[in-house]
Amino acid sequence: MTGTRSPEGLLERAGVRGNPDRDQHFLIDERVLDRVPGYLPEDADRSHVLEIGGGTGALTDRLLAASERVTVIERDPDLAAFLREEFAAEIDADRLTVVHGDALEVDLPDDATASVSNLPYGVSSEITFRLLPLGIPTVLMFQKEFAERMAAESGTSEYGRLSVSAQHYAAVEVVEPVPPTAFSPPPAVDSAVVRTTPRDPDYEVDDEDFFLRFVKAVFTQRRKTVRNAIRNTAHISGLDTPDAVVDAAPEALLSKRAGDLAPDDFAELASLAAEHGVEGGNG
């Protein structure tokens, strides 16, 4: 949906230049800005869209055109004040809420139905793992390399802890590469837009925290066999008896390396680990 405000006009009225040290790279390519909200899944509920890092509001403007209500969280006090001034009519009409604060610290609205954001790259991982457990569809701009790691499948060089952890919550797709020239000031890296569509994973885990900790542990030794990785990382996974887990697990998984285990393989191993590797634990 096309917005009504030009990104250059917003930058001029705000009287700011993006400060890269504060993760400020404003989107100025109108074609990209106009496309981004449209990457939400077709059946997504657009009644309350959450935007992290509003900047001068170029994306906020497009989100207001494409949804009923928007909440935007912005850490920079001057930008938050500018957003309140620029979008005073939308705020008065109860269509926009501007929250001045750090997206890692403020409470996220509990009734957001989707999130569309051009994220501050310095904290994109932490913000993503606040958003994904909300179980809402998202369209997020990331550093390209991060986006590719999020969406990667087992057996590829990009596949790792980030892929398994993100795909635990949602289907993850890279939907558009974005060059540095789309931003002001241009970042030093390429970017990409990612869509996450919540769905149940094709495996079950009893203890989500333990599953994610186990995945993290095994990937710290991605060049070792899974057998050795389980044995060497008990201090991270929290296993009391890693040898008992190795004794119980199938050789076909133990002889692989972390990068070749699919998410459901990790789930199988994590269940065995919870059963056999924790004293007085789930088993």
Ligand SMILES: C[S@@+](CC[C@H](N)C(=O)[O-])C[C@H]1O[C@@H](n2cnc3c(N)ncnc32)[C@H](O)[C@@H]1O
């Ligand atoms: C990449 S810019 C995107 C701005 C705007 N949405 C756009 O697309 O032009 C990221 C924005 O996030 C803000 N920001 C940085 N760290 C933040 C944090 N921890 N919480 C909330 N906002 C943050 C920056 O001030 C900046 O305005």
